[in-house]
Amino acid sequence: xxxxxxxxxxxxxxxxxxxxxxxxxxxxxxxxxxxxxxxxxxxxxxxxxxxxxxxxxxxxxxxxxxxxxxxxxxxxxxxxxxxxxxxxxxxxxxxxxxxxxxxxxxxxxxxxxxxxxxxxxxxxxxxxxxxxxxxxxxxxxxxxxxxxxxxxxxxxxxxxxxxxxxxxxxxxxxxxxxxxxxxxxxxxxxxxxxxxxxxxxxxxxxxxxxxxxxxxxxxxxxxxxxxxxxxxxxxxxxxxxxxxxxxxxxxxxxxxxxxxxxxxxxxxxxxxxxxxxxxxxxxxxxxxxxxxxxxxxxxxxxxxxxxxxxxxxxxxxxxxxxxxxxxxxxxxxxxxxxxxxxxxxxxxxxxxxxxxxxxxx
Numbered sequence: 001x002x003x004x005x006x007x008x009x010x011x012x013x014x015x016x017x018x019x020x021x022x023x024x025x026x027x028x029x030x031x032x033x034x035x036x037x038x039x040x041x042x043x044x045x046x047x048x049x050x051x052x053x054x055x056x057x058x059x060x061x062x063x064x065x066x067x068x069x070x071x072x073x074x075x076x077x078x079x080x081x082x083x084x085x086x087x088x089x090x091x092x093x094x095x096x097x098x099x100x101x102x103x104x105x106x107x108x109x110x111x112x113x114x115x116x117x118x119x120x121x122x123x124x125x126x127x128x129x130x131x132x133x134x135x136x137x138x139x140x141x142x143x144x145x146x147x148x149x150x151x152x153x154x155x156x157x158x159x160x161x162x163x164x165x166x167x168x169x170x171x172x173x174x175x176x177x178x179x180x181x182x183x184x185x186x187x188x189x190x191x192x193x194x195x196x197x198x199x200x201x202x203x204x205x206x207x208x209x210x211x212x213x214x215x216x217x218x219x220x221x222x223x224x225x226x227x228x229x230x231x232x233x234x235x236x237x238x239x240x241x242x243x244x245x246x247x248x249x250x251x252x253x254x255x256x257x258x259x260x261x262x263x264x265x266x267x268x269x270x271x272x273x274x275x276x277x278x279x280x281x282x283x284x285x286x287x288x289x290x291x292x293x294x295x296x297x298x299x300x301x302x303x304x305x306x307x308x309x310x311x312x313x314x315x316x317x318x319x320x321x322x323x324x325x326x327x328x329x330x331x332x333x334x335x336x337x338x339x340x341x342x343x344x345x346x347x348x349x350x351x352x353x354x355x356x357x358x359x360x361x
Contacts, residue, residue: 035060035088035357037338044315051305051316054088054338056356058298059130062254064110065089065353067102070178071116071161074102074349077335078342087357088338090302091290092256093118094329095351101182102351103162106257107137114139114237115176116352117160120276121259122326124292124354125252132294134324136242136275137249137257141172143235145196145226153226155233157214168218173207180204186217187224196231199224242275256328256354262291262314263325270314281331282310288334289313290344292354293322302354304336304344328354 034057042049065084067075081089093106093116106118109125123137142156157170161177164186173181181188181204188202192211202215216224227233239249249255260272260282272282281287286309293301305316310327317325335346335353 035338037341037343040320042316042319044319045312047312049305049308049312049316051303051320052336052343053301053303053320054090054336054343055295056088056300056302058132058300060087060300060356061358062126062130063355063358064092064108064115064254064256065355065358066110066115066176067349067351071108071176072101072103072163072178072182072351074351077337077346077350077353080350080353081337081355084355085359086337086355088302088336089353089355090292090304090336091329091333091346091350092352092354093258095333097333097348097351101163104351106259107139107255108257108352109252109255110176112251112253113174113176114141114160115174116162117141117157118257121257122261122275123255123257123259124294124326125249125255127251128253131298132300132324133249133252134261134294134326135247135249136261137247137255138240138242138244140238140240141235142238143233145234146232147226147228148230155214155223155226164215164217168220170214170216170220170223173205173213173215175207175209177207180206181213181215186215187221189214189216189224189227191233194233196227196229196233199227199229254354256292256352258328259326260310261326262310262317263293263322266296266318266323268314268318270310272310282327284309286312287331288344289330290328290334290336291317291325292328293317293320293325295321296323300356302336302356304334 037054040051042051065080067073093104095104104116108116125133146152157172159171184203186202188205190198192208260275290304332347336344
């Protein structure tokens with residue numbers, strides 16, 4: 001009897017422990033528990049390709065993983081993943097990898113704000129609820145400035161968070177660039193809480209955490225004349241497609257611009273030249289590719305292939321069931337990680353990544 005009593009007590013204890021464990025629908029389940037990686041053989045465009053894929057459930061937290069948490073830096077994919085606590089990640093926008101500052105080329109939206117502005121290609125964006133969008137996003141940044149005497153003027157910025165080079169231009173710098181503009185030259189206007197707090201020669205001007213710095217260089221310096229200390233500054237952002245049509249991207253919290261578009265509404269829709277691409281690496285050559293797709297059920301698939309032309313890459317994505325798909329940076333930048341494993345190891349340090357299931361900021 002004593003043995004039976006002990007057995008009953010043990011069984012009851014196990015049942016109680018099991019009742020306390022989280023169920024499949026519990027919030028205690030890991031955010032990345034639904035992220036699934038696979039190696040797939042895909043027959044497309046007259047060939048068979050070995051493709052690494054990662055399926056990510058709709059609603060998974062997304063973000064931009066920046067090298068060293070700044071635009072214009074580089075770091076290993078593994079270190080970016082570690083910093084943000086990502087469950088999955090893939091390389092993002094093209095960037096300058098052959099000399100000079102490693103600035104991105106495509107648009108980056110991080111936590112709902114423009115971290116970098118690009119003017120070509122295709123962009124994938126995510127709403128706060130995880131809904132994914134894909135379009136030929138073209139952003140424009142304009143604004144008004146009202147002096148302390150009541151005079152009002154307009155202004156615009158050509159770029160966000162990139163070095164100006166030798167051209168005459170206007171650039172906005174935010175805290176995503178770092179603590180200062182990173183260069184000397186031009187006229188800098190510092191705006192804090194919509195007020196001009198300083199104007200003068202740019203000498204690695206400090207970037208405020210609650211504002212931004214406008215820098216005008218070359219022939220654009222005259223535009224700084226409309227700003228005076230104490231003036232009120234307003235900024236407007238327009239979201240349009242390649243044809244100048246307004247698109248509803250105001251609520252997008254995460255976005256990466258690269259391209260070209262591969263699949264639209266389940267059909268191959270490749271027209272790289274029309275999107276602004278001129279490099280033979282995109283137009284005709286084969287190479288390592290990275291890409292992202294929105295599936296019919298709203299989930300997302302990220303994928304890499306070791307060698308394919310862009311036409312082949314489009315056919316592969318369609319064969320994998322993509323409803324919408326686009327190319328990301330490739331070649332030596334092609335890299336993908338999921339669930340603790342480096343599925344595709346990039347051959348260089350990276351500038352920016354798209355991360356999923358991240359626990360960090």
